Amino acid sequence: MNHSQWKTRQARKLLGDKVEESPAYVEAGYAFALGQAVHDRRKELGLSQSELAGRAGMTQPQISNIEGGDSVPTLPLLTRLAKALDASLTIDLDGDDSAFVFMAHGGEQPDGEKRHAS
Numbered sequence: 001m002n003h004s005q006w007k008t009r010q011a012r013k014l015l016g017d018k019v020e021e022s023p024a025y026v027e028a029g030y031a032f033a034l035g036q037a038v039h040d041r042r043k044e045l046g047l048s049q050s051e052l053a054g055r056a057g058m059t060q061p062q063i064s065n066i067e068g069g070d071s072v073p074t075l076p077l078l079t080r081l082a083k084a085l086d087a088s089l090t091i092d093l094d095g096d097d098s099a100f101v102f103m104a105h106g107g108e109q110p111d112g113e114k115r116h117a118s
Contacts, residue, residue, distance in 0.1 A: 031069040031070070032069035033069075034100045037102055038066055038081060038102070039067040041104075042063075042085065049063040052081075052084055055083075055084035056077075056083070057080060058077075058080070085102055087103055087105060088103050089102055089103075
């Protein structure tokens with residue numbers, strides 16, 4: 001196949017082609033979406049990665065790995081992160097429309113956005 005015949009996964013989906021995704025691709029999408037949600041909430045609070053790490057009993061490189069989508073945290077670690085971010089974490093794993101949302105305690109999400117994995 002030459003480059004002119006190659007189509008992205010998204011383009012194939014839009015054209016109605018059947019798109020098979022590997023488990024690794026799906027997991028990477030989840031990790032990236034979660035990392036973006038952690039990053040966005042940390043920035044909303046005005047925290048550095050080191051400050052968040054201290055609150056969560058972690059190291060700055062661990063926070064960097066999570067925010068970069070380079071690791072998939074365990075449930076206990078997600079619980080510590082949510083507490084350190086003064087938020088509850090909602091994870092919606094519903095096929096193609098999965099989302100990760102940190103909701104501030106006692107209030108609504110400032111930007112109303114969800115972090116989606118495709």
